[in-house]
Amino acid sequence: MDLLVLLIVLLLASCAQSLDNGLMRTPPMGWLAWERFRCNTDCSTDPKNCISERLFMDMADRLAEDGWKELGYQYVNIDDCWAAKERDSKGQLVADPLRFPSGIKALAQYVHAKGLKLGIYADLGTYTCGGYPGTTLDKVELDARTFASWEVDMLKLDGCYSNSSTKALGYPLMSKALNATGRPIAFSCSWPAYEGGLPPQVNYTLLGEICNLWRNYGDIDDSWDSVRNIINWYARHQNVLQPAAGPGKWNDPDMLIIGDFGLSSEESKSQMALWVILAAPLFMSNDLRTISKCDASILQNELLIRISQDPLGIQGRMILWGKNSIQVWTRVLSSSTMALAFFSQRTDMPYHYTTSLSQLNITAPQVFSAQNVYSGKILHGLGFETKFTVTINPSGVVMLYLYPGKQLTLSRRDKAYPLLL
Ligand SMILES: *[C@@H]1O[C@H](CO)[C@@H](O)[C@H](O)[C@H]1NC(C)=O
Numbered sequence: 290m291d292l293l294v295l296l297i298v299l300l301l302a303s304c305a306q307s308l309d310n311g312l313m314r315t316p317p318m319g320w321l322a323w324e325r326f327r328c329n330t331d332c333s334t335d336p337k338n339c340i341s342e343r344l345f346m347d348m349a350d351r352l353a354e355d356g357w358k359e360l361g362y363q364y365v366n367i368d369d370c371w372a373a374k375e376r377d378s379k380g381q382l383v384a385d386p387l388r389f390p391s392g393i394k395a396l397a398q399y400v401h402a403k404g405l406k407l408g409i410y411a412d413l414g415t416y417t418c419g420g421y422p423g424t425t426l427d428k429v430e431l432d433a434r435t436f437a438s439w440e441v442d443m444l445k446l447d448g449c450y451s452n453s454s455t456k457a458l459g460y461p462l463m464s465k466a467l468n469a470t471g472r473p474i475a476f477s478c479s480w481p482a483y484e485g486g487l488p489p490q491v492n493y494t495l496l497g498e499i500c501n502l503w504r505n506y507g508d509i510d511d512s513w514d515s516v517r518n519i520i521n522w523y524a525r526h527q528n529v530l531q532p533a534a535g536p537g538k539w540n541d542p543d544m545l546i547i548g549d550f551g552l553s554s555e556e557s558k559s560q561m562a563l564w565v566i567l568a569a570p571l572f573m574s575n576d577l578r579t580i581s582k583c584d585a586s587i588l589q590n591e592l593l594i595r596i597s598q599d600p601l602g603i604q605g606r607m608i609l610w611g612k613n614s615i616q617v618w619t620r621v622l623s624s625s626t627m628a629l630a631f632f633s634q635r636t637d638m639p640y641h642y643t644t645s646l647s648q649l650n651i652t653a654p655q656v657f658s659a660q661n662v663y664s665g666k667i668l669h670g671l672g673f674e675t676k677f678t679v680t681i682n683p684s685g686v687v688m689l690y691l692y693p694g695k696q697l698t699l700s701r702r703d704k705a706y707p708l709l710l
């Protein structure tokens with residue numbers, strides 16, 4: 290399809306309503322505790338790594354001081370296991386008094402003073418997944434008001450210990466209740482992940498109207514297998530998922546685990562690139578106090594972040610899944626630019642992949658320049674028929690940023706030898 294036609298089709302598709310709280314017009318970025326710190330509440334033997342106000346203050350410090358905030362990583366998000374085991378006498382949720390002695394409001398103010406935002410977690414059910422007090426339907430409005438009074442900026446509402454009918458009532462109810470507080474609170478819904486995924490037992494049009502983002506699929510774990518499963522699941526179901534996303538409403542393939550223990554450097558680059566292609570929320574779950582320079586540089590890649598935050602907010606698509614275990618993905622971007630990613634699930638050796646835009650059915654209205662987002666290398670004069678070769682490492686990715694460039698006269702040598710990127 291012609292790139293312009295594709296753009297118009299996608300724009301029309303994404304014109305449906307989105308949650309009208311003005312938030313998350315581009316994919317949200319920040320940090321979320323769950324994958325890395327789980328439900329570690331043992332502050333007596335593991336004070337630095339337990340779920341406590343200290344952990345979130347540490348991460349806020351790092352986000353503010355190590356260059357993350359300037360790049361857009363602005364949310365510091367609490368997940369499960371922050372609450373006391375019982376509500377208070379007024380029925381309100383309260384933070385665990387030993388681990389959050391200052392309370393959530395003080396933590397929010399600490400985070401705000403750093404120019405960041407605070408997210409919190411609740412569960413639409415009898416209990417949270419970790420066994421803390423849940424938000425039953427009768428508590429939805431109270432909990433929304435509590436979070437607003439604590440100056441919280443985002444709520445992740447999980448779905449353990451409830452059934453489908455409770456969820457069908459509760460998620461829209463919480464969306465209304467958050468709105469009624471008058472405080473802009475971004476809303477992350479775990480609803481679809483609990484409804485068997487696909488074929489959709491949830492109405493994605495409705496989701497886009499009540500949630501800013503939603504988890505579609507199972508939790509990410511600290512392993513390459515887990516990342517690969519998620520990518521392939523999104524690839525298989527993209528016809529349903531891709532049109533559901535847009536400014537203010539995002540599919541959430543779960544956290545970035547770059548900087549943890551499960552991924553090699555190639556795999557880390559792949560997770561980041563694919564999450565950016567998917568216009569996914571970029572919530573890291575790692576230890577920002579000890580992350581290596583190399584892992585930080587992947588997460589802080591400015592060109593990738595610019596692509597992630599493209600104002601059109603169009604989720605990318607897989608356009609080819611070859612027998613050679615190479616997937617080709619594209620994401621349409623503003624100003625006649627686009628991202629093109631070659632992702633390898635091979636396990637042998639670096640793979641030379643020769644193709645052209647015409648071979649990929651990408652009809653470009655102009656000649657492109659292509660910048661490799663990781664190496665920085667630029668290839669000029671990429672026309673419709675220009676053959677080029679990328680070398681993709683096992684479990685690795687080559688991602689190109691394509692922008693209108695000028696026609697170059699290729700020398701005979703360049704014509705004879707495909708350009709290597
Ligand atoms: C509540 O919803 C209305 C109408 O959709 C919207 O204009 C307003 O900005 C929302 N307020 C908040 C705080 O989300």
Ligand SMILES: *[C@@H]1O[C@H](CO)[C@@H](O)[C@H](O)[C@H]1NC(C)=O
Nearest residue numbers: 415425451452453454455456
């Ligand atoms: C779902 O849970 C609610 C609240 O516990 C209960 O009243 C309702 O009967 C349940 N519905 C089904 C279909 O199990």
Ligand SMILES: *[C@@H]1O[C@H](CO)[C@@H](O)[C@H](O)[C@H]1NC(C)=O
Nearest residue numbers: 306491492493494495496498
């Ligand atoms: C899905 O939700 C939208 C918006 O709320 C609604 O208009 C539509 O009828 C729903 N579709 C189905 C199949 O229920």
